[in-house]
Every structure is written in structure tokens, then in C-alpha cells.
Amino acid sequence: MSSPTPQPPVPSGQEAAPHDAAQERLRLLGARVTQPRVAILACLIGSGEAMTHQAVIDTLPAEAGVDRVTVYRVLDWLVEQGIAQKRAGNDRVFRFSLVEHEAARAQVHRQHSHFHCTRCDRTYCLEAAGAPPRVATPKVPSGFAVEHVELTVNGICAECGKRHDAGTATPSGHSH
Template sequence: MLNQLHHTAEDMIRHNGGRATAGRIGILAILLAEQQAITHREIEQRLPQEQQLDRVTLYRALEWLAEKNLIHKVTSDDRAWRYHANRDVQSHQHAHFKCTCCAQVICLDKLPVERNWPLPAGYRLQEIELTVKGLCANCC
């Protein structure tokens, strides 16, 4: 199963004209396997012992994956970015839930975010980031 994801990951990377290195494939496979958005640290922990990457390499791989729209970054209030695979390329809406107790972050893809809010005159909207905070089922 994880093997399957590695295959998928490799395809996604090659389709974007990038080198299919063990690091990138491993990272993307981990993100594909994960329902939640996870941190740099959590990705590191999920990488097999024999394939630990330098912190910088990890950051750069994530940057590259985000650039190619294979994953996206989620801003949080603990100043650690979390990452999540983009399963369906277009419809990512940046709506997330973060548990204030266990810090888990999940994607609320169904959440409709209106794009025509009134801004002050002369302002232009580019992107909406919406985070709902609360308690997850486990922490309730």
C-alpha cells in the first residue's frame, strides 16, 4: 500500500519535470498517506531510519512540491507550517480545522468560502485562509 503510494508519488514528481529522488518520493508518499496536515517534524519522524534527510533538504523538497502544486502549506498559530498533499489539483480552498488541545490539523475541503467579500476600496483579493479552531472528537 505504501509501495503503491511511492509509485503514485514518483509519477506525480516526474510529471512535473522534477528528479525522482528517494527523498522527494518518500516525503510525498508520506503526505499522500496522511489525512491530516503534518509538520516538518512529523514528516521526519515518519521517514524510515535508513533514509533520514537533512532538515534543509526536507525544507527544500517541501518548497519544491508546493511550488509544483503537489502539496500545500497550512499556516498555523504555533508558527510551524503544516503540509498536506493536493489530491485534486484545482479545488483546494485553504479551509482547515485545528484542534486547540492536540494541535491536529485536518482539511475541511467541503467548506465553501465566498470569494466576494467587501474589501476597502483599492484592495485586491488573492487568497483566503480560513482556520476553524476547536476541539476534535478525541479531545472533546
């Protein structure tokens, strides 16, 4: 019989809510509740935007002690479990975002859209702004089967737009 994995102390303050939510989510799933799974899922729960593998690593508390390979494995496992989704950005870097467990199985979530800011490279889910737009399923060659359709709207987010309007430096380093 193996002994349970030692769990780090529960974070205090604002960090406790994502940590507790991550533990509960894993318990409800019937999955093993391990320290790396809790820490990585808590990062996604606490983030309002899709995160790259590196962003997850940068967000993890130092005491988590989770290596890069484990982060990749846990993120892929979360996708397989329907807790997270994985999509490639325009820069071909995968980004991971939290999905509601029930919505992960619903067609409406699989066909949701994103907004990608071309200045700061952040990606936002658009569902919060209202119902996702109906995306026509493209005609595919005979024998092909469409599993889902993604729509990414590219532009400038509100934060970058404010910086631009305020006359701050542009990405090329020039001021207006």
C-alpha cells in the same frame, strides 16, 4: 553525463502504495524523481492530516537518510509545484498537506477551509465533509490584491472529544 541517483529498495506492504504513488506523481509532473522527493512526498500521501516539518522528519524511514535542510527544500519545492500546500498554524509552525495537482490550480481549492483542534493541535482539511463554505473576500485597501482567503475553524476534534467525554486527563493534567 551524470549517473542517476541510486534509488532505495521499494518498501513492502502498506508503505509501497504511497512510495509508488509518489514516484508516479513526480514522473507525471516531469520532475526529477529523486529519493528525497519520493520519500517526503510519500509521507504527505500517506498522511491524512497536515504535517509539520518535524512530523515529516519523524515519519521518514531511517534508511531514507534525508537531512533537515533537504526536507525543508523538498517541502517548499512541492508547494511551488502545486503538489502540496503550506499554511501556518496558530502556533506559527508551518504545516504541509497534499493537494490534488489539478485542484491546486482551482480557485475552489485555494479557498478551502480547515479545522484546527485546540487540544491535540492537528489540522484537518474540511473539503471531505462537503463543499467548502463560501468565504467572503474581505475589503482590502486600495492597491492590495487578494490572492486567496483561508478559513480556520478552531475547536475540539472527535478523538479529543471522546477522550474528554471518557473522563481522561485534560491537557492541563487534571481529570474530570
